[in-house]
Amino acid sequence: xxxxxxxxxxxxxxxxxxxxxxxxxxxxxxxxxxxxxxxxxxxxxxxxxxxxxxxxxxxxxxxxxxxxxxxxxxxxxxxxxxxxxxxxxxxxxxxxxxxxxxxxxxxxxxxxxxxxxxxxxxxxxxxxxxxxxxxxxxxxxxxxxxxxxxxxxxxxxxxxxxxxxxxxxxxxxxxxxxxxxxxxxxxxxxxxxxxxxxxxxxxxxxxxxxxxxxxxxxxxxxxxxxxxxxxxxxxxxxxxxxxxxxxxxxxxxxxxxxxxxxxxxxxxxxxxxxxxxxxxxxxxxxxxxxxxxxxxxxxxxxxxxxxxxxxxxxxxxxxxxxxxxxxxxxxxxxxxxxxxxxxxxxxxxxxxxxxxxxxxxxxxxxxxxxxxxxxxxxxxxxxxxxxxxxxxxxxxxxxxxxxxxxxxxxxxxxxxxxxxxxxxxxxxxxxxxx
Amino acid sequence: xxxxxxxxxxxxxxxxxxxxxxxxxxxxxxxxxxxxxxxxxxxxxxxxxxxxxxxxxxxxxxxxxxxxxxxxxxxxxxxxxxxxxxxxxxxxxxxxxxxxxxxxxxxxxxxxxxxxxxxxxxxxxxxxxxxxxxxxxxxxxxxxxxxxxxxxxx
Numbered sequence: 001x002x003x004x005x006x007x008x009x010x011x012x013x014x015x016x017x018x019x020x021x022x023x024x025x026x027x028x029x030x031x032x033x034x035x036x037x038x039x040x041x042x043x044x045x046x047x048x049x050x051x052x053x054x055x056x057x058x059x060x061x062x063x064x065x066x067x068x069x070x071x072x073x074x075x076x077x078x079x080x081x082x083x084x085x086x087x088x089x090x091x092x093x094x095x096x097x098x099x100x101x102x103x104x105x106x107x108x109x110x111x112x113x114x115x116x117x118x119x120x121x122x123x124x125x126x127x128x129x130x131x132x133x134x135x136x137x138x139x140x141x142x143x144x145x146x147x148x149x150x151x152x153x154x155x156x157x158x159x160x161x162x163x164x165x166x167x168x169x170x171x172x173x174x175x176x177x178x179x180x181x182x183x184x185x186x187x188x189x190x191x192x193x194x195x196x197x198x199x200x201x202x203x204x205x206x207x208x209x210x211x212x213x214x215x216x217x218x219x220x221x222x223x224x225x226x227x228x229x230x231x232x233x234x235x236x237x238x239x240x241x242x243x244x245x246x247x248x249x250x251x252x253x254x255x256x257x258x259x260x261x262x263x264x265x266x267x268x269x270x271x272x273x274x275x276x277x278x279x280x281x282x283x284x285x286x287x288x289x290x291x292x293x294x295x296x297x298x299x300x301x302x303x304x305x306x307x308x309x310x311x312x313x314x315x316x317x318x319x320x321x322x323x324x325x326x327x328x329x330x331x332x333x334x335x336x337x338x339x340x341x342x343x344x345x346x347x348x349x350x351x352x353x354x355x356x357x358x359x360x361x362x363x364x365x366x367x368x369x370x371x372x373x374x375x376x377x378x379x380x381x382x383x384x385x386x387x388x389x390x391x392x393x394x395x396x397x398x399x400x401x402x403x404x405x406x407x408x409x410x411x412x413x414x415x416x417x418x419x420x421x422x423x424x425x426x427x428x429x430x431x432x433x434x
Numbered sequence: 435x436x437x438x439x440x441x442x443x444x445x446x447x448x449x450x451x452x453x454x455x456x457x458x459x460x461x462x463x464x465x466x467x468x469x470x471x472x473x474x475x476x477x478x479x480x481x482x483x484x485x486x487x488x489x490x491x492x493x494x495x496x497x498x499x500x501x502x503x504x505x506x507x508x509x510x511x512x513x514x515x516x517x518x519x520x521x522x523x524x525x526x527x528x529x530x531x532x533x534x535x536x537x538x539x540x541x542x543x544x545x546x547x548x549x550x551x552x553x554x555x556x557x558x559x560x561x562x563x564x565x566x567x568x569x570x571x572x573x574x575x576x577x578x579x580x581x582x583x584x585x586x587x588x
Contacts, residue, residue, distance in 0.1 A: 046541060279450050
């Protein structure tokens with residue numbers, strides 16, 4: 001059997017295993033191991049896989065992921081997760097749709113201490129959705145704005161998905177974080193614009209509320225000061241290159257530890273809970289990373305990516321046309337695979353194709369995460385929709401989807417803009433000379 | 435979860451979590467030291483070792499708590515008998531992967547046992563690190579085997 005045929009068979013087997021519900025890391029690793037055995041022989045396959053596993057587990061950059069997760073859990077223990085929403089709600093709540101703006105801003109703020117879309121949706125959803133519903137906001141706007149806003153957790157640095165991509169694609173995590181800033185901010189602005197248009201079109205869906213007094217606003221702002229400063233130091237430090245992403249994660253976790261201590265929320269039980277949750281999440285991601293690296297090693301020896309590259313070049317679509325086609329492919333496959341599986345299945349295959357097109361792997365990371373995020377809010381997977389339904393069980397899923405639909409349109413437009421104008425992601429890096 | 439399992443889980447959390455806290459303190463000190471022109475030599479090597487112990491514990495904890503990420507789209511919609519059959523298939527897949535990784539890791543560890551492998555600056559020996567990986571894979575293998583046995587009975 002030729003290398004390309006083995007590679008194609010491997011990809012097909014992986015897809016079937018994933019759809020059969022096999023743990024993502026196990027499916028990736030097993031297909032990689034069996035594929036390497038078929039192409040190189042048993043001994044090289046075992047040695048190569050074991051070397052990849054040891055190298056991954058002793059990788060300095062690997063510390064970035066659990067330390068950022070620990071930072072988020074310690075912030076959660078310090079009861080700081082709702083502070084961003086509270087501040088935004090005090091400042092914007094009196095405007096029509098103000099609490100929906102505050103939800104999106106709260107998601108962006110919480111996204112800066114936590115790299116997960118689901119965690120952001122669940123945390124902000126718990127505070128914002130009941131608040132909006134009790135103030136007469138429509139169920140669709142209340143749930144839709146948080147489900148969409150939650151995806152900001154994945155894009156605004158520190159982003160778990162970008163760290164995983166950086167490790168698998170061997171790209172600088174600091175550069176990925178810097179490149180994600182403008183797309184993250186423009187994504188947030190696009191959601192704010194959607195809310196503004198919705199409330200102009202149907203003012204009844206978001207009534208105006210009494211204006212919060214300045215002492216109330218200042219009190220909320222004071223409470224957020226420590227976490228805000230920590231976010232500024234960590235994200236700013238990484239983006240400006242003062243600290244490496246691993247150091248930034250360590251400083252973030254240490255800062256969150258101190259905040260927890262000063263807020264008198266740190267006990268052995270809270271520390272144990274934060275560590276346990278951190279390890280559990282990191283463990284599942286580590287297995288996926290190890291599996292993805294073994295799978296990538298298999299794909300690289302089959303020559304399947306060269307065949308795909310040649311096939312794509314034969315279409316003569318150019319970089320923009322090709323990436324729009326890739327976006328369509330990702331959205332279709334994203335309907336059956338969840339974000340992490342989608343990213344790790346496609347990265348080893350598409351990254352060489354992207355390189356052949358002369359596009360930056362950093363830009364591709366941002367593009368991939370942006371496409372992944374869309375999968376979080378569109379059925380049938382749309383995990384954020386289910387998370388929000390968990391927060392408001394009496395709101396039918398169809399209503400949550402109706403609420404998220406305008407944001408989904410904004411997402412698709414934003415993705416197209418990212419393809420047509422790569423400068424949205426690369427501009428800041430170029431300006432900083434990175 | 436029975437008492438022994440709970441104790442094992444707690445121990446795992448403190449050991450692997452402790453390694454993470456070591457990485458946190460060392461990396462933060464290294465960063466502060468660099469800003470104050472007091473470089474902490476070998477900090478990266480300590481963090482690397484701590485990351486290995488942390489990730490080993492994390493892999494075990496994720497397996498113990500069955501929290502591995504998977505695609506639920508079809509699985510949740512299948513009849514019970516199909517689900518049970520697929521769960522067995524998942525355990526066989528995990529068993530095969532861990533066996534392969536264990537074979538390779540043990541092979542390399544045996545080959546390099548007398549090789550005096552150590553880090554460059556602090557001369558931290560690699561033997562305990564390689565042993566930790568082999569031990570982790572053994573535990574994962576045992577866990578997958580137990581799970582398969584349990585599923586085969588039901």
